[in-house]
Amino acid sequence: xxxxxxxxxxxxxxxxxxxxxxxxxxxxxxxxxAFIGYYLIANVQDNMAKQSIASGFGFLEKEAAFEIGEKSxxxxxxDSYGRALVVGVINTLKxxxxxxxxxxxxxxxxxxxxxxxxxxxSRIGTIYVxxxxxxxxxxxxxxxxxxxxxxxxxxxxxxxxxxxxxISNRGIDFAVPAQHFAWSYVVTAFLAACVIAFFIARxxxxxxxxxxxxxxxxxxxxxxxxxxxxxxxxxxGAPTELDIPALKGFNFQGGQNISPEFxxxxxxxxxxxxxxxxxxxxxxxxxxxxxxxxxxMSIGLKTKHVLSLVIFPQALRVIIPPLTSQLLNLTKNSSxxxxxxxxxxxxxxxxxINQTGQAVEGVALMMLVYxxxxxxxxxxxxxYNKKIAIIER
Amino acid sequence: xxxFKSLFIGCTLLLSSAGLVFAGNGDTLKAVQxxxxxxxxxxxxxxGFGKADQKGVWKGLDVDTARAVAVAVFGNFKDRVRYTPLxxxxxxxxxxxxxxxxxxxxxxxxxxxxxxxxxDFVQVNYYDGQGFMVPxxxxxxxxxxxxxxxxxxxxGTTTEQNAADFFRSNNxxxxxxxxxxxxxxxQAFFAGRCDxxxxxxxxxxxxxxxxxxxxxxxxxxxxISKEPLAPAVRHGDNQWKDxxxxxxxxxxxxxxxxxTSKNVDEMAKSKDPKIQRFLGVTAGNGKALxxxxxxxxNIIKQVGxxxxxxxxxxxxxxxxxxxxxxxxxxxxxxxxYSPPFK
Numbered sequence: 155x156x157x158x159x160x161x162x163x164x165x166x167x168x169x170x171x172x173x174x175x176x177x178x179x180x181x182x183x184x185x186x187x188a189f190i191g192y193y194l195i196a197n198v199q200d201n202m203a204k205q206s207i208a209s210g211f212g213f214l215e216k217e218a219a220f221e222i223g224e225k226s227x228x229x230x231x232x233d234s235y236g237r238a239l240v241v242g243v244i245n246t247l248k249x250x251x252x253x254x255x256x257x258x259x260x261x262x263x264x265x266x267x268x269x270x271x272x273x274x275x276s277r278i279g280t281i282y283v284x285x286x287x288x289x290x291x292x293x294x295x296x297x298x299x300x301x302x303x304x305x306x307x308x309x310x311x312x313x314x315x316x317x318x319x320x321i322s323n324r325g326i327d328f329a330v331p332a333q334h335f336a337w338s339y340v341v342t343a344f345l346a347a348c349v350i351a352f353f354i355a356r357x358x359x360x361x362x363x364x365x366x367x368x369x370x371x372x373x374x375x376x377x378x379x380x381x382x383x384x385x386x387x388x389x390x391g392a393p394t395e396l397d398i399p400a401l402k403g404f405n406f407q408g409g410q411n412i413s414p415e416f417x418x419x420x421x422x423x424x425x426x427x428x429x430x431x432x433x434x435x436x437x438x439x440x441x442x443x444x445x446x447x448x449x450x451m452s453i454g455l456k457t458k459h460v461l462s463l464v465i466f467p468q469a470l471r472v473i474i475p476p477l478t479s480q481l482l483n484l485t486k487n488s489s490x491x492x493x494x495x496x497x498x499x500x501x502x503x504x505x506x507i508n509q510t511g512q513a514v515e516g517v518a519l520m521m522l523v524y525x526x527x528x529x530x531x532x533x534x535x536x537x538y539n540k541k542i543a544i545i546e547r
Numbered sequence: 548x549x550x551f552k553s554l555f556i557g558c559t560l561l562l563s564s565a566g567l568v569f570a571g572n573g574d575t576l577k578a579v580q581x582x583x584x585x586x587x588x589x590x591x592x593x594x595g596f597g598k599a600d601q602k603g604v605w606k607g608l609d610v611d612t613a614r615a616v617a618v619a620v621f622g623n624f625k626d627r628v629r630y631t632p633l634x635x636x637x638x639x640x641x642x643x644x645x646x647x648x649x650x651x652x653x654x655x656x657x658x659x660x661x662x663x664x665x666x667d668f669v670q671v672n673y674y675d676g677q678g679f680m681v682p683x684x685x686x687x688x689x690x691x692x693x694x695x696x697x698x699x700x701x702x703g704t705t706t707e708q709n710a711a712d713f714f715r716s717n718n719x720x721x722x723x724x725x726x727x728x729x730x731x732x733x734q735a736f737f738a739g740r741c742d743x744x745x746x747x748x749x750x751x752x753x754x755x756x757x758x759x760x761x762x763x764x765x766x767x768x769x770x771i772s773k774e775p776l777a778p779a780v781r782h783g784d785n786q787w788k789d790x791x792x793x794x795x796x797x798x799x800x801x802x803x804x805x806x807t808s809k810n811v812d813e814m815a816k817s818k819d820p821k822i823q824r825f826l827g828v829t830a831g832n833g834k835a836l837x838x839x840x841x842x843x844x845n846i847i848k849q850v851g852x853x854x855x856x857x858x859x860x861x862x863x864x865x866x867x868x869x870x871x872x873x874x875x876x877x878x879x880x881x882x883x884y885s886p887p888f889k
Contacts, residue, residue, distance in 0.1 A: 205643060205665030205782060220707040221714070223723040231711035296731070303740040323739050324697060403695040404742045405722065414740065415724065495726035495735070504636060505702050505725075511664045513640055 198514060213510045214239070220505055222497045224413055235506050242502030243523055249419055249498065250485040250527070257424045257484060258477070261431025266461075268436050279432065286429035292490055295422040299494040302414035309405055318398050320406060325413040327399035327406040336390030343386040344379065351375035415496035419488065427484045431477060438473035439465060470542050478535035482528050489524075499523055575780070575787035576837060579620060579648055584627050587613035588647040591632020592729055594753040595861040595869075596653050596673075605630050608860045609651040612672050612778055615794045615850045616649060619842040623849060634727075635701070639664050642781060649791060650779040653747070655705050660779075668777040669792035670799070672853075674873035674882050676770035677709045678748040680755060683765050685742060690769035694719035699732050699741035701725075701750075709772040710745050733757065747774050749861065749869060756866040790836055793888075797843045800825060800885035801852035802876055808851040811844060825888045832888055843888070853883060 168174050202209050214236040221231050225241045226248060267279035286294070303323045307313065312322035318329035331337055351374070358369035387393075399409030442465050450464040491498035500520060507516035579585050589597035589609050597607040605628075614624040621627045631647050642650045643665050653675070654660075656668040679690050687693065690713070700707050702725045714721045724741050726732040733754050736744045744751065748770060755761050778795065780788050801807070804822055806814045815826050823829045826844045833840035850856065857874060861867045875881025 202665070206662070207643065207665040208663035219711055221711045221721065221723045223725060231715055300734070300738075303735055303738040308739045404693075405695055405697060407695070492727050493731065495724045495732075497723075497725060501702065501725060501727075504727075505707060508636055508702070509659075509705075509708060511639060511660065 202514070208510070208512060209515065211515055213506075213512055213515070216510075218506070218509075220509065222502060223495070224416065224497055235510070238502050239499070239506065239519065242497060242499035245497055245502075246485075246488055246491075246499040246523075246527070249416065249423070249488050249491070249496070253420055253423045253427070253484050253488070254481050254531075256420070257427040257431060258481070260424060261428040261480075262435050264428060264432035265435025265439070268432060269439055283429045283432050286425050287433070289426075291422060291426040291487055292493060294426055295418060295490055295494050298422050299414060299418035302418055309401060312401070312406075318396065318409075320399055322406075323414065324405060325411050325417065327409050327411050329396045329398040330410045331393070332395040332397040334390075334393040334395070336387055336393050339386050339390055340383045343383045347378040347382040350382075351378050354378075413496075415491070415494055418494055419491050419496045419498075423484050423487055426487070427480055430480050430483075434473055434476045434480065435469075438469035441472045442468050467542065471539075471544070474535060474539045474542065478532060478539075481535070482531055485527050485531065486524060572784055573786045573837075575648055575784045576620070576790065583621075584629050585613065585617050585620065585649055586629050586631060586647045587616075588631045588633045588638055588641050588650040588652050589613065590652045591630070593653060593750060594756065595749065595865065595867045596753075597630075597632075597651070599630075606860065608673060608856060609653060609778075611850050611856045611860065612651045612795060613649060615798060615846045616778075616791050618845045618849050619790055619794045619797075619836075619838055622839060622841075622845055639666060639779075642666055642779060645781075648780075648787075653749075653776045654779055655774045656777045656779075657705065665782045666779045667782050667788050668779050669788060670795040671775040671777045671882075672795050673749065673776040675747045675749050675774035675776050676873075677706060677745060677772040677774060678751055678770050679767040680736075680744045680746075680751045680764055681742065681767060682739075683763055687743075687767065690767050690771065691717060691719075693721065693743055695721065696742040697722045697724060697740070699724050699726070699736045699744040701729060701732060701746050702727060705772070705774065706746055713771045729754070747776075749867070752861075752867045752869055756868075786837060790838065793836060794842075794846060796885045797846045797888075798850065798853040798856060799876070799883050800888055801843070801847045802854045802883070803878070803885060806847055806852060807855055808848055811847045815844060821887070821889070 169178075199209060215234050217231075218233055218235045218238040219231050220238070222229060222238060222241050224245060226244050227241060229237055229241045264279050264282055267275045268283065270276045270279070302325075306321055306323045309320075309322045309324050312320040312327075314320055320327040351371075354369075354374060355371045358371040362368055397408050399406040399411075401407075446464055446468065447460055450460040455463065488498055489500040492501045492504065495501075503516050503520050507513050510516075587610075589605070589607070591597055591599070593607070595607055597605070597609045599605050610628075610630070613628050613630075617624040617627040631641060633641050633647075633650075633652055638650055638652050638654060639660070641647050650666070651672075653673065654668075655675075656671065660666065661668060679693065681687050693714075694717075698710060698721055700710055700723050707723075707725065710721075710723075724732075724735065726735060729750075732744070735741065736754075737758055744754070746754070748766060751766050755764050755766065758764060778791055780791055801811075804814070804825065806822070806826075811826070814822055815828060817823065820829065824832060826847075827833055827840035827842065830840045833842055836842070839845070851859070854871075854876075857871065858864065861869045863870060871879070871881060873882050875883065877884040
C-alpha cells in the first residue's frame with residue numbers, strides 16, 4: 155500500500171509536467187506564427203491575382219535595361235535584373251566593409267584620445283564625439299556630398315596635386331599600374347605573405363608561452379609583406395608602365411576613379427559611427443579598475459604595454475558586444491546612399507521595383523539581403539567575442 | 548533573436564500595407580460619393596503639374612485634371628479634392644491599395660504598367676517625351692554628341708531605361724548619377740557634378756526655371772522617347788474609368804468647340820445640337836455616365852477647357868514656357884482629339 159501511494163504522489167498528469175508543457179507551448183507558438191505567415195502570404199497572393207498584378211521571382215532573369223553608375227563586376231544594361239541586384243549588393247558590401255574597418259580604427263583612436271592626460275587631445279576627442287554624434291547622419295551625408303561637388307572644380311580645371319592624380323567634382327582619378335601579367339603574381343605573393351606572417355606570429359606566440367623567448371614577429375611579418383611582392387615584381391621583369399587618367403571628351407578616361415558619391419557616403423558613415431565607437435571604447439577602458447594600471451606599472455611594464463597587454467584585452471570584453479551593434483548600424487545606414495546617388499543595393503532594388511512593379515518581391519529581397527548581412531556580422535563578432543572571453547583554466 | 552523579431556514585424560507591416568482589395572464595377576463612385584471627396588495622388592514637387600504654392604493652394608495641370616473629375620462627380624471642386632503627394636516609387640502602390648481614388652501624377656502609360664500593375668490608364672492629358680538639358684558652355688548641339696558624358700538621372704521612372712536604350716543603340720559610353728530627390732539631383736547638376744541631365748522635357752523645363760541662372764542652360768532638340776502622361780484608375784471599375792476618361796475628354800472637346808470658361812453660358816444657348824448634347828441642354832450623356840446632366844458645363848465653367856488649363860499651368864506665359872506642340876488640338880497639328888459626345 156505504501157509503495158502505491160508513493161507512486162501516485164510522484165506520477166503527475168502529463169500537462170502538469172514542466173518539460174512537456176514547455177514543448178507544447180513551443181509547438182503552439184510555432185504553429186501560430188506559421189499560420190499567420192501563411193495567411194498573410196496567401197492573402198497577398200490572392201489579392202494580387204484578383205487585381206492581375208504580376209507576382210513571383212521570374213523577373214530576375216529579364217533584361218534590366220538600366221545602367222548603374224558604379225560597378226565592381228562586368229555589367230551593362232543588357233544584363234539581367236538578377237545581375238543588377240548582385241552589382242548593388244557588391245556596392246553595399248564594398249562601402250560597409252571598408253567603412254567597418256576604418257570606423258573601428260578611427261573610433262578606437264578617438265576613444266583613447268578622450269581619455270588622454272594631454273588636455274588638447276582629450277578636448278579634441280570630446281568635441282569630435284559631441285559634434286558627429288549629435289548631427290543626423292543623413293545631414294552629414296548631404297553635407298559631404300555637397301562639399302565634393304561644390305568645392306572642387308569641373309574635370310577641365312581639375313586639381314593636379316601630384317602627377318597622375320586629378321581631383322575634380324567627378325571624384326578622384328589616379329594612375330594605376332597598366333595591365334601586365336606580373337601584377338596578378340604580385341597580388342598572389344602578397345596574399346601568401348599574409349598567410350606566412352600569420353603562422354609565424356602564431357608560432358612565435360606559442361614559443362614565447364613555452365620558453366619565454368621573444369621573436370620579432372612584427373618586423374619579420376612586415377618584411378615579408380613588403381619583400382615577397384617586391385621580389386615577385388622584380389623577378390617578373392619589373393614593369394613600371396602606368397595607366398594615367400587623361401581628359402578625353404567630357405571625363406577622365408583610364409586610371410582608377412573614386413566617385414564623390416562613394417567618398418561622401420564612406421566619410422559620412424565612418425565619421426558618424428566612429429563617434430559612437432569612441433564612446434564605447436572610452437567606457438570599456440574606464441570599466442577596468444585603476445588598480446590594474448597601477449599593478450602593471452609596478453611590475454615595470456612600459457606605458458604602451460600597460461595599454462596593449464593589460465588594459466585593452468580586458469576592455470575588449472566590454473567593448474565587443476556594443477561595437478557589434480554599431481557595425482550593424484553602419485551597414486544598415488549605408489542604405490541612405492540612395493539620397494546622395496551611390497548605387498547601393500536599395501537603389502538598384504528600388505529601380506527594379508519601379509520597372510517591374512513587383513514591390514512585394516523587391517522589398518522581400520531587400521529584407522533578406524540586409525538580414526543576411528547583419529546575421530553574418532553578428533556571427534563573426536560573436537565568434538570573436540567568445541575568442542577573447544576569459545579562458546578559465 | 549531580435550533580428551528575427553524585427554523581420555517578423557517587417558513582414559507583417561509589409562503584408563498589411565499591401566492589403567489589397569478588389570475593385571468592383573461602380574464601387575469607387577459609390578465610395579467617393581459616400582465620403583464626399585476624391586482622394587487624388589499628385590506629384591507634389593513638380594512645378595506646372597502638381598505643386599502647392601506658398602499659400603498651400605494646389606496648382607498644376609494634373610491638379611486641374613483631378614478637379615475636373617471632382618466637378619463631374621459633385622458639381623464643384625471646392626473641398627471636394629484631397630491631394631496625396633506621391634513619389635514615382637509609391638504612386639502605383641497607393642492606387643492599388645485604395646489609398647487614392649485617382650492617380651494624376653504625370654505617369655507614362657506603358658504596356659507593362661497597364662497589364663501587370665492592376666490599373667488602367669485613361670485619356671492622355673499631356674504628351675511628353677524625354678530630353679536632355681546641358682549647360683550652354685558645354686557647346687553641345689545634339690544628344691548624339693554626348694558620348695562619354697556623365698548624366699544625372701531621376702530614378703524610379705521610365706527615364707533610366709530610355710536613357711540606357713538611347714546610349715546603347717548609339718554605341719556611346721556614359722556614366723550615370725542617380726539621386727532620389729529632384730531637388731538634390733538638380734543641385735548636383737547645377738554645381739557641375741554631371742554634364743547632362745535627362746528627364747521628361749516638361750520636367751526639364753520646370754527644373755531649368757528653378758535654376759539660379761536659367762539662361763545658362765538649354766534643352767537639346769532631341770526627344771528620345773514617347774511619354775504619354777495619363778491619369779490612371781484601378782483595373783476593374785469600368786464606370787469610374789469612364790467618368791475620369793470623359794472628364795479629361797470634356798476639356799479637350801470644349802476646346803474643339805471653342806467653348807471656354809468665359810463663354811460657356813452663351814454657348815449653352817447655342818442652337819447647334821452637338822453643343823446642346825455636349826453641355827447637357829439635351830439630356831443623355833450624364834445619365835449614361837451616372838452623373839449630373841450638366842457635368843460638362845460645370846467642368847468648363849469651373850476648370851476651363853484644355854487650352855485654358857494648359858496655358859494657365861505650363862504655357863508660354865508661365866515660367867515653364869512650353870509651346871503647345873504635340874498637345875495642340877488635332878486641328879492645329881497636335882494629338883489632342885476627342886471622340887464625339889453623343
